[in-house]
Amino acid sequence: PNDTLLDNGENQLIIITGPNMAGKSTFMRQVALITLMAQMGSFVPAEKARIPLVDRIFTRVGASDNLARGHSTFMVEMMESAAILRGATAKSLVILDEIGRGTSTFDGVSIAWAVAEFLHDNKLHAAKTLFATHYHELTELAVTRPGVKNFNIAVREWNERIIFLRKIVPGGASHSYGIQVARLAGIPQVVIDRAKEILLNLEKGEYGEGGVPRLARGKKTPAPSPQLSLFGAAEEMIRERLRSVEVATLTPLEALNLVDELKRMV
Numbered sequence: 001p002n003d004t005l006l007d008n009g010e011n012q013l014i015i016i017t018g019p020n021m022a023g024k025s026t027f028m029r030q031v032a033l034i035t036l037m038a039q040m041g042s043f044v045p046a047e048k049a050r051i052p053l054v055d056r057i058f059t060r061v062g063a064s065d066n067l068a069r070g071h072s073t074f075m076v077e078m079m080e081s082a083a084i085l086r087g088a089t090a091k092s093l094v095i096l097d098e099i100g101r102g103t104s105t106f107d108g109v110s111i112a113w114a115v116a117e118f119l120h121d122n123k124l125h126a127a128k129t130l131f132a133t134h135y136h137e138l139t140e141l142a143v144t145r146p147g148v149k150n151f152n153i154a155v156r157e158w159n160e161r162i163i164f165l166r167k168i169v170p171g172g173a174s175h176s177y178g179i180q181v182a183r184l185a186g187i188p189q190v191v192i193d194r195a196k197e198i199l200l201n202l203e204k205g206e207y208g209e210g211g212v213p214r215l216a217r218g219k220k221t222p223a224p225s226p227q228l229s230l231f232g233a234a235e236e237m238i239r240e241r242l243r244s245v246e247v248a249t250l251t252p253l254e255a256l257n258l259v260d261e262l263k264r265m266v
Helices: 024-039 073-087 105-121 136-144 178-184 189-204 232-243 252-265
Strands: 013-017 057-060 093-097 128-132 148-158 161-170
Touching: 013 024, 013 105, 013 136, 024 057, 024 093, 024 128, 057 073, 073 093, 073 105, 105 128, 105 136, 136 148, 161 178, 178 189, 232 252
Parallel strands: 013 128, 013 148, 057 093, 093 128
Antiparallel strands: 148 161
């Protein structure tokens, strides 16, 4: 079982991070359903519950398009989010599941961040909010906004695999574990290994020419460089001469003489 504390003060907006399949969506839907059941006078599956009346329960969960109206999945998501931002009040309950995932990373983070700020800062729309996301940048909101708290779904790593503990704990998640979840789903191991390699390069910030991330393992024979060889035709001769040098016993004078000798060979 997991405890939930939402109010209009220090626990007004809860940012929930954690891997896919860990239970973020289930936890949030559980809160929404229990709130609805309590408001209709029903039994709720909790040891103790103190639930205020809400004027509306808003949800932005799942992913679907509307082909009949020509709306993409992202457009549907934005329209539902717009309805929430216009209609939510301080007495509402808002469930947001991964806002902004249907567009580019920077656009998605920007939209998700702005939505969270609006629901926190605008007192007329400051609803009690559960906000699940894979954008770990959003956890920084807890530093600048007094009503924002970070929670994550606990997991454990074992033998390069993850074990879902289904427990809500304070703090932000350190990883999304997307590759491990992909393995659980049956993605071929060769794809998993390649994904790990790409992820490592991205995390290291390794970039090639033109600022392009080093994602591809080029197997083509490299084109000959237009730059002239340093040693020209005498390259192999110089290599052999260098191999014969005992660096550990070389005196400064002998080193200078060697450099002069190699220079004449070029």
